Amino acid sequence: MAKKKAKPHTLTPRHPVDLPAWQSLAAHHRQDIRPKTLADLFARDRKRAANYTLSTGDLTLDYSKNLLNAATRKLLLKLAREAKVSAAIDAMFSGDVINTTENRPALHVALRAKMSDRVAHERRDIADVWRVLNQLEQFVNAIHDGSLRGHTGARFTDIVNIGIGGSDLGNSMIAKALRPYWRAGMRYHPVSNIDGTQLADLQKELDPKTTLIVICSKTFTTLETMTNANAARAWIIEALGRDALKKHFVAASTNHQAMDAFGINPDYRFGFWDWVGGRYSLWSAVGLSLALVIGTENFQALLNGARRMDLHFRQTPLAGNMPVLMALIAIWNNNFLGAESQAILPYDNRLERFPAFLQQLQMESNGKSVRRDGRPVKCKTGMVIWGEAGSNAQHSFYQLLHQGTRLIPADFILPVQSSGATQAQQDLAIANCLAQSEALMDGYSKEQAIADLRAAGMSAAEAKELAPHKVHAGNQPSNTILLPRLTPETLGQLIALYEHKVFVEGHIWGINSFDQWGVELGKKLATGLSDAVTDSARYEGKNSSTRALLERIESLRG
Numbered sequence: 001m002a003k004k005k006a007k008p009h010t011l012t013p014r015h016p017v018d019l020p021a022w023q024s025l026a027a028h029h030r031q032d033i034r035p036k037t038l039a040d041l042f043a044r045d046r047k048r049a050a051n052y053t054l055s056t057g058d059l060t061l062d063y064s065k066n067l068l069n070a071a072t073r074k075l076l077l078k079l080a081r082e083a084k085v086s087a088a089i090d091a092m093f094s095g096d097v098i099n100t101t102e103n104r105p106a107l108h109v110a111l112r113a114k115m116s117d118r119v120a121h122e123r124r125d126i127a128d129v130w131r132v133l134n135q136l137e138q139f140v141n142a143i144h145d146g147s148l149r150g151h152t153g154a155r156f157t158d159i160v161n162i163g164i165g166g167s168d169l170g171n172s173m174i175a176k177a178l179r180p181y182w183r184a185g186m187r188y189h190p191v192s193n194i195d196g197t198q199l200a201d202l203q204k205e206l207d208p209k210t211t212l213i214v215i216c217s218k219t220f221t222t223l224e225t226m227t228n229a230n231a232a233r234a235w236i237i238e239a240l241g242r243d244a245l246k247k248h249f250v251a252a253s254t255n256h257q258a259m260d261a262f263g264i265n266p267d268y269r270f271g272f273w274d275w276v277g278g279r280y281s282l283w284s285a286v287g288l289s290l291a292l293v294i295g296t297e298n299f300q301a302l303l304n305g306a307r308r309m310d311l312h313f314r315q316t317p318l319a320g321n322m323p324v325l326m327a328l329i330a331i332w333n334n335n336f337l338g339a340e341s342q343a344i345l346p347y348d349n350r351l352e353r354f355p356a357f358l359q360q361l362q363m364e365s366n367g368k369s370v371r372r373d374g375r376p377v378k379c380k381t382g383m384v385i386w387g388e389a390g391s392n393a394q395h396s397f398y399q400l401l402h403q404g405t406r407l408i409p410a411d412f413i414l415p416v417q418s419s420g421a422t423q424a425q426q427d428l429a430i431a432n433c434l435a436q437s438e439a440l441m442d443g444y445s446k447e448q449a450i451a452d453l454r455a456a457g458m459s460a461a462e463a464k465e466l467a468p469h470k471v472h473a474g475n476q477p478s479n480t481i482l483l484p485r486l487t488p489e490t491l492g493q494l495i496a497l498y499e500h501k502v503f504v505e506g507h508i509w510g511i512n513s514f515d516q517w518g519v520e521l522g523k524k525l526a527t528g529l530s531d532a533v534t535d536s537a538r539y540e541g542k543n544s545s546t547r548a549l550l551e552r553i554e555s556l557r558g
Contacts, residue, residue, distance in 0.1 A: 015371070016335075016508055017378045021079035028075055029336045033067055037475045038441045041069055056322050057308045058490045059497065060482040065441045066329055066409075067337060067477050076328040079508065080318050088507045093314055095120025099277070099514035100372050106514045107273075108280035108499070109310050112303035112492070117311070125273060132285055136270060137296045139250075140288070143212070144183065144295065151244035156212040160189045160202065161289035162232060163216035164224040165519075166278025167252075168192040169360050170495075171216075171290045173353035174282065174302070177491055180420050181294045188293040191232070194224040199231055208239040208248070214289040215251045216281075218272065220258035223523065233262065252285040277514050279360050280499065298488045305492025313500045323500030326479065330505055333409045333477060335379050343401065344387030346413040347433040348486055350420070354413070355387030358498055364516050365502045371510040381509050391432050401440060402472045410478040412437050413494070417485040433480075443474020 016022050042048050042064075052064035068076075080086075092098055095105045110126055113119040120126050142148040146155050161171050168190055175188040182188070189206070191198045213232050217225040236248050246265035253259055254271055270285035282290065283303060291299040313323050333339040344355040366382030388396060401408055414433050418426035449470040453463035481497075483490045506513030529546075532539035536550035 015378045015510065016079070016083060019079060019082045021075055021082050025072070025075045025079065025332070025336055028071060033069070033072060036067070036069075038065060038067060038477070039474070041067070045069075054320060054322055054325065056312045056316070057305075057493050058483055059309075059322065059493055061322055061326065062480040062482070063325065063329055065437060065478045065480070066333070067475070068329070068332060072332065073328075076332060077318050079331075080324060080328060080504070083508045085318060085324060085504055085507060088503075089314060092503065093119050093310075095123050095126075095275075099275075099512060101512055101515045101517070102274075104514070105275045106277060106280070106503075107275040108277065108283055111276070111283035112306045112310065112496075114307070117307070128273075132270060132272065136285060136288055136291060139268075139270075140291045140296050140299075143292060144186075149247070150209050150212070151240050151247045152209045154207075154209045155185075156292075157185050157210040158187050158189060158206050158212070159289045159292045160191055160199075160206070160211060160213045160232065161216065162191045162199075162213060162225055162228045163286070164192045164194075164222060165360060165364075166281045167216035167222075167225065167286050169353070169357045170279070170282030171287060173351075173357040174287075174290055174491065175293055176353050177350045177486060178294050178298065178302075178488060179350055181298045181488060183293065183295050186293050188289065191228050192224065194227055196228065196231060199228055199235075203235055208236055208244075211236075211248065212292070213249050214292070215249065215253070215262075215264075216286045216289070217251075217253055218255075218274075218276075218278075220251070220253040220255035220262070223526065229262070250288065252288055278516075279364055282495075294488065301488035302492040305487075305489035305494075306496040307492075308489075309493045309496035309500065313496075323497055324504050326497070326501040327504035327508070329479070330383070330409075330501065331508060333407075334383050337407055337477070339383060339407045339409050339477075340380070341384035341386060341406070341408055343393075343397075343408055343410040344385060344413070345390070345393055345410055345433075345436075346387075347390040347429045348413075348415045348419055348426075349389045349392075350486055351413060352389035352392075355385065355389075357495075358387075359385045361498060362502050364519065365513040366506050366509070366511060367518065368506075368509075368511040368513075372512050373510075377509060377511065379509065381511060382505070390429055394432065394436065398436065401476060408476065410437070410440065410476070412478060412480045413483075414480060415483050415486045415490075419486040437478050437480055439472060439474070440476035440478055441474055444470065444472040446471050 045051060049062065049064045053060065053062045092106060093109060095107055097103055097105055099106050105120065107120055110119045110129055139148070143156055149155055161168065172190040189202055191202065215225065215229045220226065233245065233249070236244050240248070245263040246268070249264055250268045251259050251264045252270045252272065256269070259269055270288055272281065272284040272286065276284050283306065287299060313321060318324050330342070344358050346354050362385045363382055368381055370376055387393065401410065412433050414430060416430065417423065446467050449467040450463045453466060454460065458466070481494070483494065503513055528540070532550055533553065536547070536554045539547055539550055
């Protein structure tokens with residue numbers, strides 16, 4: 001059935017620096033905000049914490065510890081209106097072509113929508129979403145009840161997900177985050193890097209008779225993914241014979257010819273659509289391996305959580321819209337305060353892969369230097385995203401946050417209830433999280449340091465000499481996101497929150513947040529270099545450094 005062609009996106013705004021609100025924000029920063037500290041802002045507004053806190057669904061955002069006031073917020077919302085953010089949101093949910101360089105809509109929201117939501121309802125292929133979801137559920141349930149088994153008749157216990165980028169990071173992050181929701185007897189194993197060590201280690205650990213391998217590649221040609229898939233294929237054939245391929249391999253792909261050549265059983269194939277971007281694909285059949293481990297009910301709860309955030313984003317006016325406010329704050333920190341990176345700091349170790357997931361989501365989406373119309377941007381775009389879980393990070397890079405020379409905004413992500421340990425231990429994590437955000441805001445003055453050192457018995461001269469080393473400047477901005485507990489539904493809300501934040505940032509900057517041409521060049525060059533790695537004479541490029549490195553590599557091989 002032919003699909004209805006999506007409408008082109010016509011909402012590329014003017015360069016944001018040319019908008020009146022941008023000019024007003026720049027003047028406001030110079031005159032009103034730069035001379036102030038966070039302590040000043042709290043002193044002027046005794047209800048600041050309440051006035052700068054927003055809740056939706058299960059999430060609460062406290063953005064009071066940002067260097068902004070009511071005038072800043074008003075101007076940022078004016079910027080969003082001048083950039084036609086509301087119309088851009090409508091365009092995405094309507095299925096307009098917002099990924100203009102690839103002539104595609106960006107309809108990951110359709111993957112978790114209900115039919116009554118009328119997401120891109122005019123497109124005929126949208127109805128196919130529920131068919132694939134139903135196929136996924138039937139397959140997963142058949143694996144779990146033992147209807148589908150391995151080549152020898154053994155039940156599957158280990159799921160190996162072979163993919164890279166968006167076909168790996170989302171699944172791996174969520175599998176780690178939702179460890180308490182794994183079905184009894186099921187385990188998840190990611191394989192992504194091309195060096196082959198992940199699969200080599202797993203082959204020593206896993207029994208091929210009980211291992212199901214899920215290959216995630218839209219084109220079924222991605223070098224890293226197919227290199228690992230072919231290695232896994234050789235392992236299964238050697239252990240169980242060629243006939244085992246049709247029982248031990250599943251694929252999420254659209255390239256049936258390549259799947260035929262590989263040996264994928266036609267009943268073990270799951271499709272998705274060109275409007276599913278890699279870093280937004282975990283909601284699609286790419287999430288199959290995740291569903292196999294956590295079960296279809298929990299996978300559906302993950303989708304439901306994302307849908308709750310979608311409805312909020314689509315229906316809520318800008319002033320109370322959580323993803324919009326987070327995007328505006330990020331633009332404020334980046335383009336007006338001069339921040340170049342942002343720390344993501346979850347206080348639950350199960351979210352330890354969340355910063356890596358957001359690295360791809362934000363940096364691949366908004367790491368762009370040209371606008372949708374091909375003209376250069378006139379302002380800084382995406383920030384560098386980095387981070388680590390909880391108190392581990394406190395004993396690592398927090399030193400830079402507290403006493404370094406850079407402005408680094410932070411997002412603290414804090415589940416209130418424990419996801420598996422005792423609540424007493426999670427309460428310690430909560431105390432640490434709140435203490436760190438407080439310290440980043442308030443700092444620790446030289447006078448405080450001297451007083452504390454003197455109280456500890458140090459002489460005045462000694463205290464004066466040591467005090468400068470103990471000073472914390474403070475005034476570092478941060479958000480705190482609270483959730484009651486880390487569950488499939490709250491995690492779905494959290495992921496969708498950041499997805500929409502990224503979209504709003506990109507729209508205001510006028511860039512395409514849904515392509516990734518910067519990923520392609522290195523892949524193209526790697527293909528041409530693969531033969532030269534074992535024979536430097538076959539290098540046909542002109543880069544003298546690469547040639548010298550190839551020759552050195554050849555000599556190191558002996």
